[in-house]
C-alpha cells in the first residue's frame with residue numbers, strides 16, 4: 001500500500017504551497033495534460049483520481065472551474081485518498097499552479113454524477129486547481145516539539161532524513177488546519193499517529209497528506225520509504 005514514485009520536484013513544492021481560493025484563471029491545456037498523466041499513475045489500490053472542467057465547485061472558489069475528484073472504493077483506507085491527492089497537489093505546485101483541498105466546498109450531486117459514482121465508492125474530497133498570485137508561504141502549524149516531542153535542534157541531531165521528513169510533514173495541509181496527527185521518529189522509522197481532534201471527519205485523509213509529505217522529505221535525502229498501517233497510525237521505514 002502507498003507505493004508511489006515520488007518526484008524529486010515535490011520536495012520543494014511542500015514548502016511553496018498554501019491553499020488558494022481566489023484564482024486568476026484555470027490551468028492551460030498543456031498543464032492539464034501533465035496532471036492527467038499523473039492522475040492515471042495515482043489511480044490504483046482502490047483510488048481513482050479524475051480531472052474535470054466545469055460546474056461542481058462551490059462559490060468559495062473563484063476564478064477556476066478545474067478540479068480533481070478523489071474517488072475511493074468503500075473498503076480502502078482514507079489515508080490513501082490523502083496520499084494520492086496530495087501527490088497531485090505537489091505536482092500542480094511544481095508546474096506553477098495552485099490548489100485547494102475541499103471537503104465541503106463542492107456540490108456532491110454534480111461531482112458524483114460526473115464520476116458516475118458506484119454503490120461501492122465514495123468521494124470525500126475534491127481539489128480545486130488554477131493559477132494564482134501565490135501567497136507568501138507562511139503556514140500556521142504546531143511546533144516541532146508539539147508535533148514529535150523533539151525541538152528543532154534535537155531533531156537535527158537525530159539525523160538529516162528525520163529532520164527533512166518531519167519538516168516536510170509539519171507543513172502538510174489539513175481540514176480546518178486541525179493537524180490530526182502526532183509524529184514519532186526513531187533511527188529507522190517515522191510514524192504518523194492518530195490524534196483525536198474535535199472534528200474528525202477528514203482526519204484519515206489529512207493523515208495521508210501528512211504521510212506523503214513525510215515520504216517526500218525522506219526521499220529528498222535518498223531514502224526509499226515504505227509504509228505499513230497499524231492500529232494507531234501508519235509507520236514509514238526508510
Ligand SMILES: Cc1cc2nc3c(=O)[nH]c(=O)nc-3n(C[C@H](O)[C@H](O)[C@H](O)COP(=O)(O)O)c2cc1C
Nearest residue numbers: 018019101102103104105173174175176177202205
Ligand atoms: C481534507 C481537507 C479538506 C478541506 N476542506 C476545505 C473546504 O471545504 N473549504 C476550504 O475553504 N478549505 C478547505 N481545506 C483547506 C484547509 O482549510 C487548509 O489546508 C488549512 O487551513 C491549512 O492552510 P494551508 O493549506 O494554506 O496551509 C481543506 C483541507 C483539507 C486537507
